[in-house]
Amino acid sequence: DVVSVMNRLVRMPDIGLLNQTHSSFTAIPGKITELESDRYVRALKTLQEPLGSVLDDRLSQILDKDPEIRKAEETANYNLMWMTQNVLCLREIDMKRPVTAVAQLEEEGLLAIGLAGDTIEIQVYEMETDNVRHTLKNGHEKNITTIISVNKDVAISGGCDGHVALWDLQRGELLKRARCHAGFIFSALYLGDGIFATGAHDETVKVWYLNNAKTAFRQRGTCFGHVGGVWSIVALQEGEKIASCAQDGKIKVWDPEKCEASKTIKAHAEECNCLAAYKEQELISVGDDGYILSLIHI
Numbered sequence: 001d002v003v004s005v006m007n008r009l010v011r012m013p014d015i016g017l018l019n020q021t022h023s024s025f026t027a028i029p030g031k032i033t034e035l036e037s038d039r040y041v042r043a044l045k046t047l048q049e050p051l052g053s054v055l056d057d058r059l060s061q062i063l064d065k066d067p068e069i070r071k072a073e074e075t076a077n078y079n080l081m082w083m084t085q086n087v088l089c090l091r092e093i094d095m096k097r098p099v100t101a102v103a104q105l106e107e108e109g110l111l112a113i114g115l116a117g118d119t120i121e122i123q124v125y126e127m128e129t130d131n132v133r134h135t136l137k138n139g140h141e142k143n144i145t146t147i148i149s150v151n152k153d154v155a156i157s158g159g160c161d162g163h164v165a166l167w168d169l170q171r172g173e174l175l176k177r178a179r180c181h182a183g184f185i186f187s188a189l190y191l192g193d194g195i196f197a198t199g200a201h202d203e204t205v206k207v208w209y210l211n212n213a214k215t216a217f218r219q220r221g222t223c224f225g226h227v228g229g230v231w232s233i234v235a236l237q238e239g240e241k242i243a244s245c246a247q248d249g250k251i252k253v254w255d256p257e258k259c260e261a262s263k264t265i266k267a268h269a270e271e272c273n274c275l276a277a278y279k280e281q282e283l284i285s286v287g288d289d290g291y292i293l294s295l296i297h298i
Contacts, residue, residue, distance in 0.1 A: 093125070103147035105155060105169065112136075112155055114144030122147065122157060124169060134172030139165030146188045148196065154214045158185030158198055164208075166217060176216050180206060187232045191239035191256060195220065198231035205244050207256045221259035225252055232275040234283070236298070243298070245272035245285055251298055267296060 101114030101122075110133070111125045120143060122136040142160035147252045149155050154175075155167045162181040165174060183201030189194045194210040196217075205223035210216070228247025236243055241262070242254040249268040252261045268287030278284045 005108055021097065035244060051273070068219060088268045093130070095123075100143045101145055101147050101157070103155070104148060106152045107169075110169075112149070112157075113159065114147055114149045116143045116274070120144060120159070122155075122167070124172065136165075136167050136172060136174065139163070139167065139174050139177050145185055148188050148190050150190055150196070150214060152209070154210075156188060156190070156196060158188045158200075160184045162200065162202075163205075164188075164198060166210075166215070168215075176217060178186060178217075180208075181218075183229065189233055189235050189242075191235055191242070193239075195239070195256065197233055197242055197256060199233040199244055201229035203228060205230055205242060205254060205259075207242075214249070220256075222263065223252070223254045223259045225261050225264070226250065227294070228271070231273050232274050234277045236277055237280065243275055243277070243283055245275040247271045249287060249289075251275065251283065251285060251296065265296060265298070 011082075013066075013255050051255050095113065096180060098116040099113060100116050101112075103112045104110070105112055105124070106167075109127045111127060113123045113125050115121055115123060119137060120140045122144060123132045123133075123140070124136065126133055138160055138161035139157060140163055144157050144159045146158045147155060148157075153168065153170050155169055157165045157167065159165075160207040162183060162185060163177055164180040164185065166176040167173070181200035181202050181204065185198050185200045187199040188196060194212070194214070195207065196210070197205055197207045199205045203224070203226045205226075207215045207220040207223070209220050212220075222248060223242075223244070225247055226244065226246035230244050230246045233242055233244045235241070236253065242256050243251055244254065245251045245267065249266060249270055249272050251265045251267045251272060253263040253265075254261055267285050268289050270288040272285050272287045274286045276284045280298055281298060285296060
């Protein structure tokens with residue numbers, strides 16, 4: 001989703017989407033903010049194709065109504081540039097501490113919030129009651145950078161210490177902790193069927209198996225090929241492929257079973273900071289080369 005691309009654009013730590021309600025949660029220093037994602041409606045990028053051919057009809061209609069964007073298109077061939085103005089804030093939660101990651105959990109109304117400070121921990125937060133159900137500790141020695149939900153009972157986190165932690169959400173306990181990367185873990189995703197992946201500063205994407213009970217994990221393989229840290233990974237084709245982007249400005253598409261790259265795309269002249277799956281065969285990426293947002297057909 002484009003909202004997750006915006007997360008990197010404005011350098012926010014993490015974002016989780018609520019597709020059912022078209023809202024999103026984003027972490028800013030010390031606060032959790034719920035945003036209405038449909039209000040991200042402005043964009044700018046030079047494109048060779050007409051606007052309607054690269055974006056869905058609903059978004060095209062929104063942009064067509066904006067005279068400033070139409071004027072920019074006519075005068076400078078600019079079509080798309082995502083901006084966060086006019087975003088509607090639905091609510092804020094003051095966490096009193098630096099927030100480093102946030103994710104929506106499988107159980108409705110629950111958030112997992114990574115917190116820094118005197119202790120590095122995850123709070124399982126009930127949105128309806130404003131109560132903390134569990135505080136998950138001892139999984140990380142340095143800041144938590146990413147949290148993903150496996151099911152209602154299990155979540156996974158990655159951190160700046162290179163560790164992956166597996167959590168029991170019902171009992172609020174650490175199930176397993178292991179050093180999985182030589183550098184910061186920047187991104188993680190669950191592919192389904194007990195398989196998840198992590199991307200890190202050590203230039204690798206790694207694929208992992210969960211055991212049947214979801215109480216432990218082991219490595220399935222390592223994807224080598226990037227030069228520089230892997231900033232973001234996303235699932236494609238319902239988890240049959242993984243796409244990654246890195247400091248080398250490249251996007252790679254991987255087979256998670258063989259851990260081999262099937263495609264490499266030089267998407268940006270400088271770092272490629274964030275990646276999002278837009279449609280089944282399309283990706284959106286953001287790079288450091290003038291904050292260009294690219295739409296890529298794979």
